[in-house]
Amino acid sequence: MLxxxxxxxxxxxxxxxxxxxxxxxxxxxxxxxxxxxxxILLVLYHYAYTGNYENTxxxxxxxxxxxxxxxxxxxxxxFLFLSVFSWWMVLLYTxxxxxxxxxxxxxxxxxxxxxxxxxxSNDLFNLFVFLELTTIIVTILIAYKKTGDSFRAGxxxxxxxxxxxxxxxxxxxxxxxxxxxxxxxxxxxAIHVYGEETAVLFAYVLMMGGxxxxxxxFPVFTxxxxxxxxxxxxISALLSGLVVKGGLYLFIRMNEMFAGANINYTEFxxxxxxxxxxxxxxFALSQKDMKQVLAYHTISQIGIVMMGLSSLHDSAMxxxxxxxxxxxxxxxxxxxxxxxxxxxxxxxxKVGEIxxxxxxxxxxSVFMIVGMLSITGAPFFNGFISKSxxxxxxxxxxxxxxxxxxVNIGTATSFIKLSQIFFGKKTMTIRLKAVPQRVTMMTLAFxxxxxxxxxxxxxEGFFGLPLQQITVTEWAAFxxxxxxxxxxxLFYKLVIEPDYKPVRYIRNFKMSFETANYLFVVxxxxxxxxxxxx
Amino acid sequence: xDPLLTFIVILVGMYGLSTSKNIxxxxxSVTIMESGVILLFLNLGNTEGGSIPIVSRASxxxxxxxxxxxxxxxxxxxxxxxxxALMLCIxxxxxxxxxxxxxxxxxxxxx
Amino acid sequence: MIRNGxxxxxxxxxxxxxxxxxxDLLEFQKTSASYFLEYGLDETGSSNLVTSILLDYRLFDxxxxxxxxxxxVSGIIWISKHEIEEKNAEFMIDKFKTxxxxxxxxxxxxxxxxxxxxYIIINGHVSPGGGFQGGAIVATAxxxxxxxxxxxxxxxxxxxxxxxxxxLTILVIASLSFFTRGTFFTNIFDPGTFDTGTQSIYLIVxxxxxxxxxxxxxxxxxxxxxxxxx
Numbered sequence: 001m002l003x004x005x006x007x008x009x010x011x012x013x014x015x016x017x018x019x020x021x022x023x024x025x026x027x028x029x030x031x032x033x034x035x036x037x038x039x040i041l042l043v044l045y046h047y048a049y050t051g052n053y054e055n056t057x058x059x060x061x062x063x064x065x066x067x068x069x070x071x072x073x074x075x076x077x078x079f080l081f082l083s084v085f086s087w088w089m090v091l092l093y094t095x096x097x098x099x100x101x102x103x104x105x106x107x108x109x110x111x112x113x114x115x116x117x118x119x120x121s122n123d124l125f126n127l128f129v130f131l132e133l134t135t136i137i138v139t140i141l142i143a144y145k146k147t148g149d150s151f152r153a154g155x156x157x158x159x160x161x162x163x164x165x166x167x168x169x170x171x172x173x174x175x176x177x178x179x180x181x182x183x184x185x186x187x188x189x190a191i192h193v194y195g196e197e198t199a200v201l202f203a204y205v206l207m208m209g210g211x212x213x214x215x216x217x218f219p220v221f222t223x224x225x226x227x228x229x230x231x232x233x234x235i236s237a238l239l240s241g242l243v244v245k246g247g248l249y250l251f252i253r254m255n256e257m258f259a260g261a262n263i264n265y266t267e268f269x270x271x272x273x274x275x276x277x278x279x280x281x282x283f284a285l286s287q288k289d290m291k292q293v294l295a296y297h298t299i300s301q302i303g304i305v306m307m308g309l310s311s312l313h314d315s316a317m318x319x320x321x322x323x324x325x326x327x328x329x330x331x332x333x334x335x336x337x338x339x340x341x342x343x344x345x346x347x348x349x350k351v352g353e354i355x356x357x358x359x360x361x362x363x364x365s366v367f368m369i370v371g372m373l374s375i376t377g378a379p380f381f382n383g384f385i386s387k388s389x390x391x392x393x394x395x396x397x398x399x400x401x402x403x404x405x406x407v408n409i410g411t412a413t414s415f416i417k418l419s420q421i422f423f424g425k426k427t428m429t430i431r432l433k434a435v436p437q438r439v440t441m442m443t444l445a446f447x448x449x450x451x452x453x454x455x456x457x458x459x460e461g462f463f464g465l466p467l468q469q470i471t472v473t474e475w476a477a478f479x480x481x482x483x484x485x486x487x488x489x490l491f492y493k494l495v496i497e498p499d500y501k502p503v504r505y506i507r508n509f510k511m512s513f514e515t516a517n518y519l520f521v522v523x524x525x526x527x528x529x530x531x532x533x534x
Numbered sequence: 535x536d537p538l539l540t541f542i543v544i545l546v547g548m549y550g551l552s553t554s555k556n557i558x559x560x561x562x563s564v565t566i567m568e569s570g571v572i573l574l575f576l577n578l579g580n581t582e583g584g585s586i587p588i589v590s591r592a593s594x595x596x597x598x599x600x601x602x603x604x605x606x607x608x609x610x611x612x613x614x615x616x617x618x619a620l621m622l623c624i625x626x627x628x629x630x631x632x633x634x635x636x637x638x639x640x641x642x643x644x645x
Numbered sequence: 646m647i648r649n650g651x652x653x654x655x656x657x658x659x660x661x662x663x664x665x666x667x668x669d670l671l672e673f674q675k676t677s678a679s680y681f682l683e684y685g686l687d688e689t690g691s692s693n694l695v696t697s698i699l700l701d702y703r704l705f706d707x708x709x710x711x712x713x714x715x716x717x718v719s720g721i722i723w724i725s726k727h728e729i730e731e732k733n734a735e736f737m738i739d740k741f742k743t744x745x746x747x748x749x750x751x752x753x754x755x756x757x758x759x760x761x762x763x764y765i766i767i768n769g770h771v772s773p774g775g776g777f778q779g780g781a782i783v784a785t786a787x788x789x790x791x792x793x794x795x796x797x798x799x800x801x802x803x804x805x806x807x808x809x810x811x812x813l814t815i816l817v818i819a820s821l822s823f824f825t826r827g828t829f830f831t832n833i834f835d836p837g838t839f840d841t842g843t844q845s846i847y848l849i850v851x852x853x854x855x856x857x858x859x860x861x862x863x864x865x866x867x868x869x870x871x872x873x874x875x
Contacts, residue, residue, distance in 0.1 A: 021810070060829055132611050139618065177578050199670050202663065524659060553649060587681065592682060611713055
């Protein structure tokens, strides 16, 4: 049981290589078998180690001072389950295509092994290797369609993420020279000794800079809509739903590591999150391309997650942010997969050109509506739960609460705009034979609803959280939601639909690569000044 | 103060990334940054008068072998990133006929 | 102009922060060099401590380092395939001609480079070098071959397949220690019972495999670029 982390890293990689070498459509079914094996191993692992996670630590080659170690805790294990679940969804969704396209399966399975490694690593340099490997595979997956746009998005993504990850690397050498080791657990126990030193603080700043690029925080988010907008829908679902969360996961892990140092990050990252959320919603409102809207909403949802995660560990708000990561993974995957089916049927991405989806594809529409209700935070759906936890954390602090409310209104507006694709006459008669795709969407929609209703049991089972304070059947919750919806509708009719000049300006706003990097430097300097000088 | 010089190399790379308007130059800037990081690692890992980290030829003090081993990994990663970026760059050129960031963004809808 | 000036100012801030953190670092100067000097040879059988870290203490990293190369190779080949019509392809015509002097010297240097590369690979555990470094040298030697004979055709598919098999072999050999020592990714010979000479057999095998893998990988990348140019 101790070596299950190794198995779940190498089973997908091994499968990927075999699939690549044999190029046989029957061999490709091996991907599903491997996936099933990982799932079973993970479940067994969960039952073997729940409650005594300190025993999961093990060193490769038993080299306790110089070796690499893997370790798990509640959070990483929850992420492991989420990743395996997401890969199941993507594999099933793309399997019609994947049966013949072994290249695609190769990259997909390899990425899974690498991502599972990233979640469990207990060594800073090992994290760097995994981060860079994820960057490279994701670049290839973005450029996979081989259109001009996808190449452009790929190189943009690759360069800006590499420069971010290099900052992370500089942080590693600063820490190594201070502590003489790059073992995360060891550093976290010794960090209070050097908690005041400039070197440690600068390492914190540089690492957070790298993580900010990876997970698209406010000034350095511009790669995300490009990358997630052009790639195939299943890949977008995977990237938006999960791979971006790799950055947020590192944010949690690194803040755990630096917990003993004299760093007060709560306020700073709250505002970074708030800005990310507001800017993401602002851009999303102006877009007319369906996938762009969804991609910008990923940014705004990351902002909301950051608002929660910026709070201290073990506070309810932190767990709200954590829960929102999971909820967002579910409903954003659902929305992207649904959008993929619709775009494929209508051969158009424009919100204005697609009409009558409800009549043409009733199943897909119902699932899409579930996703929309979840992302806007309707009661009885999962988005409501995590948003409420975050809301309760900041309800007393005036402006912070209103920012969240504004973001909610923006989200409602933008999905009111998106929901007009459902209305109208039946325009198509094509029957899509896509049973696995429908099954995937049904599973995701089902998960959204289940999490939205049985959150008390699930919260206690996974994190030991008392969630009784959140009541779905409260009138205030419905009132809040209805208020957000009606203001959103008003806002949409008055501002967005007439397409005024500022809206068009935001839509056509493109940030050049050098400007994005410029902002990255500015972000680094601001963090340096905030955390070190002040 | 060698580490300071290597940090300047990193900053040169950052300057290049934030000012160059050409994809090739951006790729080179990343490479420069990477070289700076590698030099920084090796510089900080070295001790005054340390010998090479090979047991049979070592004196009492050796240069730290760990940063050197890590840097081999970083060099391999760096070369693959450069190769991939240049290949994408060639492809972008084929599609757009230019390698200027602004012109590329201006063409093809620019989403 | 103002933009660049402000950028310089920002970089100056970063520089000064680094200056102050360097003062701390020079004070601490923690390294783990003494540990490796004391135990490195006995525990791993490699006199070259860098190799001992790469192929034993941190073999897990090195596996993924080789994996990155593997992924990049397949990615570059995938991207460089011409399936979709491209507009400006006629700009990329092979215009240069290799000078004769260069060709003559390349013929002389080529076998020497190849031999030097193999030397570096095989002696990776006693002298500076190892699989990654030697593999790069061997790859460079092969690249010079292209200058000697510019029309040379390479069977990329075959090379890529061999590379994948090599990577699989590396993975299998690296995990063999699970059966002999009960733990993953270390030397298959226990340092308690075997002497360093026996342990170095494992290191040589692994170095040779890694060396070939790296050489083939870089060769493929170069060929992909060459095809793109033609």
